[in-house]
Amino acid sequence: xxxxxNTITIxxxxxxxxxxxxxxxxxxxxxxxxxxxxRQKVLEKASELNYKPNYSAIGLVQGKxxxxxxxxxxxxxxxxxxxxxxxxQVAYNRDYNVILYLTNDSQxxxxxxxxxxxxxxxxxxxVSTSFxxxxxxxxxxxxxxxxxxxxxxxxxxxxxxxRVLQDDFNGAxxxxxxxxxxxxxxxxxxxxPKEMIITQKxxxxxxxxxxxxxxxxxxxxxxxxxxSQECGEQDTLHLLEGGSKPDAIFAIxxxxxxxxxxxxKKKNIRIGTQIGVAGFTNDPISGIISPTLTTxxxxxxxxxxxxxxxxxxxxxxxxxxxxxxxxxGKLYIxxxxxx
Amino acid sequence: xxxxxNTITIxxxxxxxxxxxxxxxxxxxxxxxxxxxxRQKVLEKASELNYKPNYSAIGLVQGKxxxxxxxxxxxxxxxxxxxxxxxxQVAYNRDYNVILYLTNDSQxxxxxxxxxxxxxxxxxxxVSTSFxxxxxxxxxxxxxxxxxxxxxxxxxxxxxxxRVLQDDFNGAxxxxxxxxxxxxxxxxxxxxPKEMIITQKxxxxxxxxxxxxxxxxxxxxxxxxxxSQECGEQDTLHLLEGGSKPDAIFAIxxxxxxxxxxxxKKKNIRIGTQIGVAGFTNDPISGIISPTLTTxxxxxxxxxxxxxxxxxxxxxxxxxxxxxxxxxGKLYIxxxxxx
DNA sequence: CTGTTAGCGCCTTCAG
DNA sequence: CTGAAGGCGCTAACAG
Numbered sequence: 007x008x009x010x011x012n013t014i015t016i017x018x019x020x021x022x023x024x025x026x027x028x029x030x031x032x033x034x035x036x037x038x039x040x041x042x043x044x045r046q047k048v049l050e051k052a053s054e055l056n057y058k059p060n061y062s063a064i065g066l067v068q069g070k071x072x073x074x075x076x077x078x079x080x081x082x083x084x085x086x087x088x089x090x091x092x093x094x095q096v097a098y099n100r101d102y103n104v105i106l107y108l109t110n111d112s113q114x115x116x117x118x119x120x121x122x123x124x125x126x127x128x129x130x131x132x133v134s135t136s137f138x139x140x141x142x143x144x145x146x147x148x149x150x151x152x153x154x155x156x157x158x159x160x161x162x163x164x165x166x167x168x169r170v171l172q173d174d175f176n177g178a179x180x181x182x183x184x185x186x187x188x189x190x191x192x193x194x195x196x197x198x199p200k201e202m203i204i205t206q207k208x209x210x211x212x213x214x215x216x217x218x219x220x221x222x223x224x225x226x227x228x229x230x231x232x233x234s235q236e237c238g239e240q241d242t243l244h245l246l247e248g249g250s251k252p253d254a255i256f257a258i259x260x261x262x263x264x265x266x267x268x269x270x271k272k273k274n275i276r277i278g279t280q281i282g283v284a285g286f287t288n289d290p291i292s293g294i295i296s297p298t299l300t301t302x303x304x305x306x307x308x309x310x311x312x313x314x315x316x317x318x319x320x321x322x323x324x325x326x327x328x329x330x331x332x333x334x335g336k337l338y339i340x341x342x343x344x345x
Numbered sequence: 346x347x348x349x350x351n352t353i354t355i356x357x358x359x360x361x362x363x364x365x366x367x368x369x370x371x372x373x374x375x376x377x378x379x380x381x382x383x384r385q386k387v388l389e390k391a392s393e394l395n396y397k398p399n400y401s402a403i404g405l406v407q408g409k410x411x412x413x414x415x416x417x418x419x420x421x422x423x424x425x426x427x428x429x430x431x432x433x434q435v436a437y438n439r440d441y442n443v444i445l446y447l448t449n450d451s452q453x454x455x456x457x458x459x460x461x462x463x464x465x466x467x468x469x470x471x472v473s474t475s476f477x478x479x480x481x482x483x484x485x486x487x488x489x490x491x492x493x494x495x496x497x498x499x500x501x502x503x504x505x506x507x508r509v510l511q512d513d514f515n516g517a518x519x520x521x522x523x524x525x526x527x528x529x530x531x532x533x534x535x536x537x538p539k540e541m542i543i544t545q546k547x548x549x550x551x552x553x554x555x556x557x558x559x560x561x562x563x564x565x566x567x568x569x570x571x572x573s574q575e576c577g578e579q580d581t582l583h584l585l586e587g588g589s590k591p592d593a594i595f596a597i598x599x600x601x602x603x604x605x606x607x608x609x610k611k612k613n614i615r616i617g618t619q620i621g622v623a624g625f626t627n628d629p630i631s632g633i634i635s636p637t638l639t640t641x642x643x644x645x646x647x648x649x650x651x652x653x654x655x656x657x658x659x660x661x662x663x664x665x666x667x668x669x670x671x672x673x674g675k676l677y678i679x680x681x682x683x684x
Numbered sequence: 685c686t687g688t689t690a691g692c693g694c695c696t697t698c699a700g
Numbered sequence: 701c702t703g704a705a706g707g708c709g710c711t712a713a714c715a716g
Contacts, residue, residue, distance in 0.1 A: 027711095031712095039686090041686090058463060059465075068711060075442075091419070095447070105443060106443045355693070398693090398694085399694075402695090405694075699704080700703080
């Protein structure tokens with residue numbers, strides 16, 4: 007029961023040219039030796055007939071499906087949706103389909119997805135791991151079985167593969183340094199789950215800046231929780247309850263920074279003058295909200311683009327040396343850190 | 346040159362059970378008559394061996410690839426990213442892969458995508474059309490050739506197929522009515538391209554409300570342009586330049602409404618008291634921005650979910666009756682329309 | 685440079 | 701109820 011409609015195949019172009027199927031196949035792929043004349047004719051006929059390769063068939067015979075998949079926590083934020091846009095653009099230009107999987111930031115769901123992945127119709131994976139995921143083994147296995155994996159943004163430790171990341175350490179360092187330069191001395195950090203690399207790196211950058219400028223490191227001023235705005239709001243309320251209140255808050259991302267701003271507004275604390283706030287991402291909302299939010303811009307589109315290029319590069323070769331690419335961020339100074 | 350690694354196939358489970366491939370195939374699909382005992386054994390073995398169907402092969406033989414694709418303008422906004430989340434969830438639960446295509450809101454790109462679509466490895470399409478797209482013929486052709494298409498949000502006229510939409514007319518009517526009830530009398534509408542159905546419906550709702558409450562319809566107060574924040578900003582500046590200025594602005598979406606707010610702030614016009622602003626979408630930003638934005642909430646997630654369910658339903662049958670599903674919106678009244 | 689043959693993993697007649 | 705055989709569209713040896 008094949009598709010009932012007029013999908014035209016290489017056989018069709020072969021017949022209408024009175025040559026063999028394999029010659030058409032070769033001409034189309036521009037491989038082996040085919041005479042220029044034949045290739046010309048084939049190419050013309052193919053486009054005349056509007057021939058389109060059947061990737062299912064190609065996938066079957068040579069294991070190249072022209073499908074790559076993205077596994078990521080969610081798409082409903084600026085960062086991830088922009089990364090996807092970058093990935094899709096590169097993939098589209100290279101005739102790859104992008105298949106989307108959403109983990110919903112749940113470790114359980116992520117594991118479920120990985121285990122049920124139709125690897126048979128996937129050439130490779132781009133993944134940003136979920137929350138506290140420690141799916142080492144699973145990713146290792148996938149790679150061993152022959153599907154290249156490139157991590158972006160949130161990666162998993164201990165897996166020997168490529169990664170494309172923003173410079174979390176230096177971004178956090180810059181933001182903190184800016185807060186210090188602006189005169190804030192009691193700088194808190196509201197961040198993500200402890201186990202995540204992204205958390206650790208940004209925290210390290212923050213600490214390094216404090217150390218460099220001889221400011222005290224107060225563990226009470228570092229709060230770990232999730233990445234959402236609500237988390238930012240709650241973390242901030244916690245900070246305000248404590249005995250010695252901070253005079254600035256550096257959030258791991260803009261969402262949490264905005265949560266902090268919401269909390270401060272509710273408490274009638276003046277943002278900037280009383281408590282400075284800085285974020286990380288440069289979500290467009292950071293330029294719209296009032297006061298506007300100082301933040302470290304992440305090159306989201308670039309990260310998507312480069313991740314995909316790297317994956318496609320890996321797909322060419324049988325063996326590849328993992329690469330780690332780190333892209334710099336850029337600090338945008340806005341009203342939320344003006345005293 | 347098949348995949349070099351241990352992808353296990355029905356042949357593997359057949360051999361380890363000493364039965365034929367076809368029996369395994371039948372047992373797995375729960376079709377034809379297979380003895381309960383055999384089926385049991387096959388099912389157990391399959392899961393023991395972690396067998397996963399190769400959709401490329403299945404696709405080849407029976408034209409069912411378990412791939413559906415989404416074609417839409419962009420993912421970097423609240424509405425579309427939420428719709429996608431809904432689609433992905435349904436598809437995932439039904440073992441369908443979701444392939445993503447981005448038109449970048451360019452008609453040209455959309456046409457290019459449609460024409461190059463690897464229909465051979467796609468069971469159906471979910472599409473929200475680009476901007477001023479009038480790709481009637483192309484979609485018609487795809488449908489005729491056997492790939493079901495379900496439109497969501499932005500649809501194309503004249504194509505006989507299913508659609509899932511929010512209630513654009515009544516949403517716009519409600520928003521306008523609310524503005525009127527709040528005491529605004531000179532209500533402008535900044536909207537999308539004239540040719541788009543979504544524009545036409547929201548415009549009609551706006552006009553209907555004005556008519557119903559005997560307010561004048563002033564064509565100078567209806568401005569057509571794109572959907573971006575920048576467009577909203579420019580449209581608003583235009584409105585302010587005119588002789589008779591409006592005292593309220595209803596925008597086709599929150600992005601443009603926010604653009605309007607930005608423009609008003611720059612001109613030092615008090616939002617709400619001097620000029621009211623209402624949007625459409627209920628982007629989370631509308632509750633964060635100051636003043637908070639009155640808007641008509643669109644059931645984005647539901648739209649994605651239902652669209653996908655509808656498409657999958659269509660995939661079951663050979664012939665299906667197109668359905669048009671319209672979901673209601675809900676007005677959220679916030680500060681931007683308080684005098 | 686080109687045609688022939690076999691087979692990728694699976695489903696579907698057609699025989700038992 | 702089950703097995704054998706053929707083929708989906710395409711590529712990859714193997715011969716010329």
